[in-house]
Amino acid sequence: MSQIAYIDLTTKKVSTKDIPEQIHRMFLGGRGLAAYLLYNHVEKGINPMSPQNALIVSSGTLSGYFATAYGRTHITGKSPLTGVYGDSNIGGDFSPELKYAGFQHLVIKGKADKPTYLWIHDGQIEIKDASGLWGFDTFETQSRIWEELEDPDVKILCIGQAGERLVRFACVRSWLKRAAGRTGLGCLMGSKQLKAIAVRGTKGLPAKDPGKLLEVSKRQLDYGRKTKIFQIMAKWGLLWPWVVNRERGFVRSRNHQIIGFPEGLGTMEVDVFLDKYQERMFACHGCAMHCQHRWEIKEGHFAGLKGEGPEWFIMAGLGALVGNPYWDVALAAEEACNKYGLDVWTYANNVAWLMELWQRGIIDSNNTYGLNLEWGNRETLAKLPALIARREGLGAIIADGPDEAVKRLRKPEAALYYHRCGKGLDLEAPLTQQRATPLGCLTSNRGNDHLRGICNMEHMNLPPAVLENIFGRPINPDPLAWDTKAWMATWTQYLYAVVDALGLCKFWTKFAAPDLWGFDEPLEVLNAVTGWDMSKDELFEVGERIWNTERLFNAREGIGREGDLPSPISTVPIRGGRLDGVSLEPDKYSKMLDEYYELHGWDWEGRPTPDTLKRLNLDKEPSHIL
């Protein structure tokens, strides 16, 4: 069975352990066991940039099996950006290959004495010299590795120059646009002088019931392909949320100041991308939905540029948020973030912040090293990623996060306009006109994030009977109602935790549409593969256990209730339109948060109580078994 490998880059020692079935069943792989491993291998209070931090790379329990779509990889560590629980999930094809090479988790500690990359192949782990890769962007790095190892089928995770230069929001990359974007894990990787991890495997993954696995997966694939959401994603990729979200008033432009993006009408549109730039679609490992666009810009200022992406976040971030109505500018900015290895949302949030400061006359070209920060400025948007990666000019100001940036600008009032939530992660999903969603996002253990807690079904106008069938309890279908939402957020968070532990892509689940996977469908595959007779309740509890382990890490670091609170801007009432007066009212949110804590068996600061830990078999942690 797939093992855990422990790699110390300081001593260059590598050791391995099997995963006892009982522990695997309690946490599952991917994000699950990674939470256990982080809690066990990192002490309280360590500096995230120190060799004591762990970079944990994890395949899902079902990664590499015939099932759709379990090709995602989870990366975990103490975040250099926020100082709390850090993790991120990346698509592509790395996690199945890691399993074919014999490993499910890599626990990487220490720091290499020079630029290094890992070459993992069929049970072997080599620590190789990366001096020929250091200084190159993510595209060039991967090309060089395929060249050096003489095999285009090697799968790679890498950092760009931003990670090498320890930019706090640098991320881990694969292919042309795949990213483990948030919480600065590229910076963590760079702090270990680890440039890349390359893997190639030819081992097999046995299933306890191969016939059943064949039957289940073929049936699920046939079902999935007939759903409406599948048709939409196969054609529109991940651009379709733009249309839906704009209608619902979730798109905010000019650094969250304005609801909607009026100047983008007619240009920043999904159809414009599909007509002018789209070439074809690619897929992650094991996925029939193939939602990844390949594009080319054929005319204009950026003619000749080719790349992959975008997702609706590019439209929302590099379009609306920074006041840019033009696709080619957004694509060029995305390409630069892709190459240098920066998280696109954090980049967009930083630029939008600077642009609002410029708008308000708080900064001018003296502060920006000559760059023009007018809304949508093409030059700035396309150039700034390189400057950040090289720590030059304005890039040097923002490379180390917003608190440092405010100090370096010498403008204390600037802090008012950088929008981030409790644990320090940037505001992204609008939290104002929903209830379960802000609760789910804000209580996420890495910080405000839709991939850990968005309740998309909150605003789909689903009949109560459908909601009750899905969530197992009555759910109020009104997005502005406060009651029943603590349960909605909880159920959703546990589902995503299980999804991330199995290696599954959320776009095959109820994250995307009510008729896609909940707990049942992955459970069928899991039981066919492992031979377990796991029930839905047990799987739900696995989600709860993962959630509590992550929470335990943050509690140990001293994070309490303040980590679950929204950015001030979310509590400001919307003015005008059909949502006039609506806001995330702090007293009502606080009450809902209390209900949420009680549901979880946590104290008034949101710390798991001894009883809860005992019930979940977490009372002996850190147990140091693995």
Add this chain to the structure above:
Amino acid sequence: MAAQKNLLIDANLCTGCRLCELVCSLTKERECRPANARIHCESYIIEGLRFPRVCVNCTKPACVEVCAVEALRKDEATGYVELDYNECTKCEACVEACPYGAIRLTPDGEVIKCDLCNGDPECVKVCETHAIRFDEHQPQHLTRARRGLVSYTDKVILEA
């Protein structure tokens, strides 16, 4: 020769999902092991190419020509190229000779080749974009297969 159904590949439609490899290995070998699949999808990430390689039953199979023990033969009736695993000496001449890279060597040293799953190929059923089809062949397709891809370390050349 009577019209036969054959695997027809259009690499332009391939998304690189590799469900074909997974269903092939699980069906044939009862485990998920793409290294043992009879079909292999090569990915060229930067160039943006995905190239499925599987036996397309050439009109004049190079593998049949080079096989010293006649373990490979082209069936007169069906037109399919069949590999007799008992006769195979694993000399790997066919692996070298196939211009399409469709005959594969497993990590354990076995020579494997697609046998169309007894006339109902599984890979076709999971291929979302129909990059792999099972249809009546046209001679042009088979001729195309004979020219195929030049190796990666030289340069990727797709010959039409």
